[in-house]
Amino acid sequence: MTRVQTNTDYRLSQLDELEAESIHIFREVAAELEKPVLMFSGGKDSIVMLRLAEKAFHPARIPFPVLQVDTGYDFPEVLACRDSWVDRLGVRLIVASVEQAIADGVVVDDGKTTRNRLQIGTLLNAIEENAFTAAFGGGRRDEEKARAKERVYSHRDEFGQWDPKNQRPELWSLYNGRLHEGEHMRVFPLSNWTELDIWDYIAREGIEIPSIYFSHQRRVFERDGMLLSESEFNPLRDGETVTERTVRFRTVGDLTLTGCVESSAGTLQEIVEEVAASRITERGATRGDDRFSEAAMEDRKKEGYF
Amino acid sequence: MDLLRFATAGSVDDGKSTLIGRLLLDSKSIFEDQLEAVEATSKTRGYDYTDLALLTDGLRSEREQGITIDVAYRYFATPRRKFIIADTPGHVQYTRNMVTGASTADLGLVLVDARQGLTEQSRRHAVILSLLRVPHLVLAVNKMDLVDYDEATYEKIRQEFENFTQRLNVPDLAVIPLSALKGDNVVTRSEAMPWYEGSSLMHHLENVHIASDRDLRDVRFPVQYVVRPKSDEHHDYRGYAGQVASGVMRPGDEVMVLPSGLTSKIAGIDLYDQELDAAYPPMSVVVRLEDDLDVSRGDMICRVKNAPDAGQDIDAMVCWMTREPLRPRQKLAIKHTTRLARTMVKDIQYRLDINTLHRDQETQELGLNEIGRVTLRTTQQVFTDPYEQNRVTGSFILIDEATGVTVGAGMIN
Numbered sequence: 001m002t003r004v005q006t007n008t009d010y011r012l013s014q015l016d017e018l019e020a021e022s023i024h025i026f027r028e029v030a031a032e033l034e035k036p037v038l039m040f041s042g043g044k045d046s047i048v049m050l051r052l053a054e055k056a057f058h059p060a061r062i063p064f065p066v067l068q069v070d071t072g073y074d075f076p077e078v079l080a081c082r083d084s085w086v087d088r089l090g091v092r093l094i095v096a097s098v099e100q101a102i103a104d105g106v107v108v109d110d111g112k113t114t115r116n117r118l119q120i121g122t123l124l125n126a127i128e129e130n131a132f133t134a135a136f137g138g139g140r141r142d143e144e145k146a147r148a149k150e151r152v153y154s155h156r157d158e159f160g161q162w163d164p165k166n167q168r169p170e171l172w173s174l175y176n177g178r179l180h181e182g183e184h185m186r187v188f189p190l191s192n193w194t195e196l197d198i199w200d201y202i203a204r205e206g207i208e209i210p211s212i213y214f215s216h217q218r219r220v221f222e223r224d225g226m227l228l229s230e231s232e233f234n235p236l237r238d239g240e241t242v243t244e245r246t247v248r249f250r251t252v253g254d255l256t257l258t259g260c261v262e263s264s265a266g267t268l269q270e271i272v273e274e275v276a277a278s279r280i281t282e283r284g285a286t287r288g289d290d291r292f293s294e295a296a297m298e299d300r301k302k303e304g305y306f
Numbered sequence: 307m308d309l310l311r312f313a314t315a316g317s318v319d320d321g322k323s324t325l326i327g328r329l330l331l332d333s334k335s336i337f338e339d340q341l342e343a344v345e346a347t348s349k350t351r352g353y354d355y356t357d358l359a360l361l362t363d364g365l366r367s368e369r370e371q372g373i374t375i376d377v378a379y380r381y382f383a384t385p386r387r388k389f390i391i392a393d394t395p396g397h398v399q400y401t402r403n404m405v406t407g408a409s410t411a412d413l414g415l416v417l418v419d420a421r422q423g424l425t426e427q428s429r430r431h432a433v434i435l436s437l438l439r440v441p442h443l444v445l446a447v448n449k450m451d452l453v454d455y456d457e458a459t460y461e462k463i464r465q466e467f468e469n470f471t472q473r474l475n476v477p478d479l480a481v482i483p484l485s486a487l488k489g490d491n492v493v494t495r496s497e498a499m500p501w502y503e504g505s506s507l508m509h510h511l512e513n514v515h516i517a518s519d520r521d522l523r524d525v526r527f528p529v530q531y532v533v534r535p536k537s538d539e540h541h542d543y544r545g546y547a548g549q550v551a552s553g554v555m556r557p558g559d560e561v562m563v564l565p566s567g568l569t570s571k572i573a574g575i576d577l578y579d580q581e582l583d584a585a586y587p588p589m590s591v592v593v594r595l596e597d598d599l600d601v602s603r604g605d606m607i608c609r610v611k612n613a614p615d616a617g618q619d620i621d622a623m624v625c626w627m628t629r630e631p632l633r634p635r636q637k638l639a640i641k642h643t644t645r646l647a648r649t650m651v652k653d654i655q656y657r658l659d660i661n662t663l664h665r666d667q668e669t670q671e672l673g674l675n676e677i678g679r680v681t682l683r684t685t686q687q688v689f690t691d692p693y694e695q696n697r698v699t700g701s702f703i704l705i706d707e708a709t710g711v712t713v714g715a716g717m718i719n
């Protein structure tokens with residue numbers, strides 16, 4: 001242990017206050033809900049969640065497993081980072097595979113539905129099979145308009161659906177974790193964090209994130225205004241050509257849908273500066289699945305999206 | 307950089323969404339793609355100008371009805387502070403949403419339309435903010451451009467509001483004339499209102515002093531979770547995790563644990579791999595004690611000579627949040643700090659008319675969105691302080707045991 005002196009004026013920085021709030025949420029869930037699980041996408045938000053969970057229970061282990069939905073189209077760098085975190089923390093990893101869910105007939109791949117959407121069914125099935133009563137998600141309210149009204153404890157009915165018109169009031173830091181048989185709670189410990197807070201925190205804590213967040217050389221092609229990675233899962237269409245560029249990813253997900261941006265930000269400090277100066281939301285820039293309609297996110301959330 | 311949470315309230319069309327849109331825009335918290343989407347929508351709808359209000363419209367049903375009906379949280383930051391806005395709907399039928407938004411706020415922002423002056427709604431907003439003990443209040447007199455930036459109009463509203471708030475518990479009030487649409491006094495002082503000597507809204511938000519709003523004297527540490535690693539390395543480790551509600555705790559301090567009343571000394575305060583010299587609100591830490599006491603979730607750690615009230619009777623202002631009314635003898639679950647118990651309604655003393663402050667003592671029940679003074683009896687002891695002294699140990703929620711829904715919010719007298 002290192003001995004540290006706290007601020008003599010008894011004030012917390014905003015990052016410390018956000019951290020304290022998130023740790024409180026993790027402990028509250030672990031104390032009141034029977035079988036929680038942490039949904040891990042491999043992205044920076046879920047890594048920050050893991051870090052906060054690690055702090056919440058230290059020196060004990062995190063008292064719940066980590067669930068990852070494997071789309072089959074995940075970046076290998078992301079899986080490597082996941083494994084390194086899971087090893088260090090000694091938490092149990094559960095992988096729910098979309099491929100397997102398709103094979104089992106849990107979800108239907110009609111060739112038109114994106115992997116991101118097939119994740120929903122796969123995820124709900126994994127929650128049901130394992131009888132999880134609470135699933136931590138890395139969603140932030142600053143990400144998207146539909147999220148701005150979502151509670152920290154977001155109640156899901158027995159079909160995993162969210163009813164935006166009928167949310168439980170959430171006052172002070174008094175969270176209500178009551179559930180009926182078959183229902184579960186989505187819990188968002190990062191609700192009040194912004195994208196910049198996440199980066200500031202990663203830089204402050206010096207924690208490991210997937211290498212694709214940093215600037216690197218990559219063979220990419222342009223589609224629908226996005227830069228996608230060359231890959232066997234991304235067959236080129238007519239007129240598309242591959243070039244090598246200096247890029248980084250602002251979000252990680254299904255590699256057939258997640259675009260990168262041209263960037264030379266190779267260190268956390270450079271990323272923080274780039275994000276602070278950036279004028280486009282991370283979703284707007286790089287997530288194909290949010291662009292179909294203005295209300296796309298809201299629709300998917302009702303169905304049980306993260 | 308610190309954090310300021312504020313709640314906004316205004317009647318429909320007072321310009322709340324426009325004001326929030328402008329704060330986000332002028333602090334560069336709006337991204338190009340968001341702005342483009344809003345510009346496009348404004349064009350399709352045939353508006354003459356970009357409707358900044360669209361930036362904050364959330365759920366689809368609300369977009370259709372064109373009003374805000376639930377609390378929405380927004381974020382922006384300036385080099386001085388990070389801000390969290392709880393944007394709450396103004397209508398009387400959404401009182402519960404406003405109570406929700408105000409519960410965590412350091413500051414409440416009430417909007418009025420300068421042409422209309424104070425309305426019943428604005429008075430009600432001020433009452434709710436004062437009931438929830440939001441320590442700082444701002445009245446934004448909006449649409450000054452539509453009254454030719456007239457000083458007399460502003461003065462009349464200011465005086466009326468100050469008179470009214472004298473009857474309430476409002477420690478700090480600022481009244482700011484502005485135009486959300488034109489930007490006057492939002493970020494920079496307006497040249498159109500040289501008679502106004504106060505600061506712009508943004509300047510006020512950035513500088514309002516919130517550090518002394520916290521209670522650093524009365525130690526209250528609700529035990530949330532017991533940390534027992536059960537590993538070889540930390541074989542004997544036993545710590546009590548929680549968030550400091552108030553007071554400053556230090557290693558070596560003599561403390562008492564409720565309900566047992568047993569005393570011990572703080573052996574150490576841990577935050578991850580750090581041992582701290584002090585813990586204060588709202589830090590989440592783990593406290594270790596020198597003696598091996600039986601402490602569990604729901605217990606309260608305090609100082610020996612400075613303890614909260616312990617008992618099973620609660621006298622509180624309750625805001626009722628569901629359609630089925632609250633009635634005497636009703637049984638509910640109660641969550642107070644980290645303690646869950648059952649409770650029965652003993653009496654409804656009066657219903658507060660939040661427009662007139664009149665106390666209706668004849669009432670037999672509290673309906674949806676009504677606020678009243680209620681006495682409760684709990685199955686277990688709870689460790690409380692008056693809400694006006696401590697917003698953590700003075701607050702609770704009521705839960706319907708059949709549906710699991712949060713149906714009431716209480717502030718202890």
Ligand SMILES: Nc1nc2c(ncn2[C@@H]2O[C@H](COP(=O)(O)OP(=O)(O)O)[C@@H](O)[C@H]2O)c(=O)[nH]1
Binds near residue numbers: 317
């Ligand atoms: N002239 C003028 N119009 C304003 C001002 N603020 C808002 N408005 C207009 O008032 C109307 C209602 O504003 P909106 O922000 O939607 O109100 P809300 O219902 O309180 O969110 C819109 O047409 C705005 O453009 C202002 O300061 N001056």
